[in-house]
Amino acid sequence: MxxxxxxxxxxxxxxxxxxxxxxxxxxxxxxxxxxxxxxxxxxxxxxxxxxxxxxxxxxxxxxxxxxxxxxxxxxxxxxxxxxDLLGNTTTERALIDMWDRRVEHGLLGAVASFFHHGTEGLATDKYRNSDWGQHNKETIAAEMHRLDQQLQEHKYLAGETFSIADITALCAVDFAALLGMPIADDHVALQGWYASVNTRDSVRA
Amino acid sequence: MxxxxxxxxxxxxxxxxxxxxxxxxxxxxxxxxxxxxxxxxxxxxxxxxxxxxxxxxxxxxxxxxxxxxxxxxxxxxxxxxxxDLLGNTTTERALIDMWDRRVEHGLLGAVASFFHHGTEGLATDKYRNSDWGQHNKETIAAEMHRLDQQLQEHKYLAGETFSIADITALCAVDFAALLGMPIADDHVALQGWYASVNTRDSVRA
CATH class of the missing domain: 3.40.30.10 (Glutaredoxin)
Known part of the structure; x- marks a missing residue:
């Protein structure tokens, strides 16, 4: 493998x-x-x-x-x-999977679109649409706001345990920061979650 | 429920x-x-x-x-x-899930982007980028070509049994046709698959 x-x-x-x-x-x-x-x-x-x-x-x-x-x-x-990463019951699995996809299609998707259209991106990408790329900056801000709201009520994105949704969100947040869009200061819950998730050994993998 | x-x-x-x-x-x-x-x-x-x-x-x-x-x-x-719809072994499940997501992120994603940006779309969508919308027509054609290639070698998208990936592809193909982009005549394998999948009772759901 x-x-x-x-x-x-x-x-x-x-x-x-x-x-x-x-x-x-x-x-x-x-x-x-x-x-x-x-x-x-x-x-x-x-x-x-x-x-x-x-x-x-x-x-x-x-x-x-x-x-x-x-x-x-x-x-x-x-x-x-x-x-725990994927959920232990039918409903837990669905809720975790739902949040993982919300982050993937939401924040991570917008970060990827900004990278491909709003920055130099990859030389192999033939089509680039700068206006669409810039629009994704708004989406990134809106998606981070959604995550902050969820984290105001829950320790982790899909509830009270660390899951695959938090991994996806961490990778998306770090890639956004790399492209110049760190978590806003007023997103206190998201900042706190980020600090907590970052103490895990796995994030250095 | x-x-x-x-x-x-x-x-x-x-x-x-x-x-x-x-x-x-x-x-x-x-x-x-x-x-x-x-x-x-x-x-x-x-x-x-x-x-x-x-x-x-x-x-x-x-x-x-x-x-x-x-x-x-x-x-x-x-x-x-x-x-069978989701796979019976670890590897089958992964391959079916992989094809489902390829169709979802590929063809269905492009059809949705074309709908939102390249047509009248929804009145509630505030941002519309016509050039990006039109670009998705190329993506739709390219993604249909990929599916046709896979179906030249397999009866269904993820192999020899009907699965969730075929359902996603059927819904994407029909939505593309609704927006004026039917399967091209030279995609013989995709046409044959479409005709076969369309005989199932479930597609009238």
């Missing part, structure tokens, strides 16, 4: 932090996205969509989509002692 | 078709998105993100995100006789 990834990006980091929480060490290989390696034959053979992260199984099959890889790793983790 | 939805849209339809495949009948209530009801207090109390579909549980909690609602319904379905 090997993870093809690009260390600097938010999505591969989601998988690294999740694996670290599970205590799983992954063999990793870098695909240099800035140099366009994700669109070269070798990686497209692994993943016709050119995405990182991509997990290559021992039988040669490959799995992509960060949340899917995380769920796969949790499924493999026979000890099952970390299912 | 009640599904708040807007019948004309692709995402609510994903849940309806999935539930029909499971043999689950859902109580449904329409949220008139064209009239902006999704952004009114009543619906925002159910879902602060204003999204449809939203499933209200009997205890008053709500679950959103179409794929999450589908997984929740399958989890509830004690008989477990329809797990």
């Amino acid at each position: 090997k993870l093809f990834e690009f260390e600097a990006f938010a999505n591969p980091r989601r998988v690294r932090v999740f694996a670290a929480e599970l205590g799983i060490e992954l063999e990793r290989e870098q695909v240099d996205v800035l140099a366009g390696e994700h669109l070269q034959f070798e990686h497209l053979q692994r993943n016709p969509y050119g995405a990182v992260p991509t997990l290559e199984l021992d039988d040669g099959r490959t799995i992509s989509e960060s949340a899917v890889i995380c769920r796969y790793l949790a499924d493999l983790n026979a000890e099952g002692q970390h299912s | 009640k599904l708040f939805e807007f019948e004309a849209f692709a995402n609510p339809r994903r849940v309806r078709v999935f539930a029909a495949e499971l043999g689950i009948e859902l109580e449904r209530e329409q949220v008139d998105v064209l009239a902006g009801e999704h952004l009114q207090f009543e619906h925002l109390q159910r879902n602060p993100y204003g999204a449809v579909p939203t499933l209200e549980l009997d205890d008053g909690r709500t679950i959103s995100e179409s794929a999450v609602i589908c997984r929740y319904l399958a989890d509830l379905n004690a008989e477990g006789q329809h797990s």
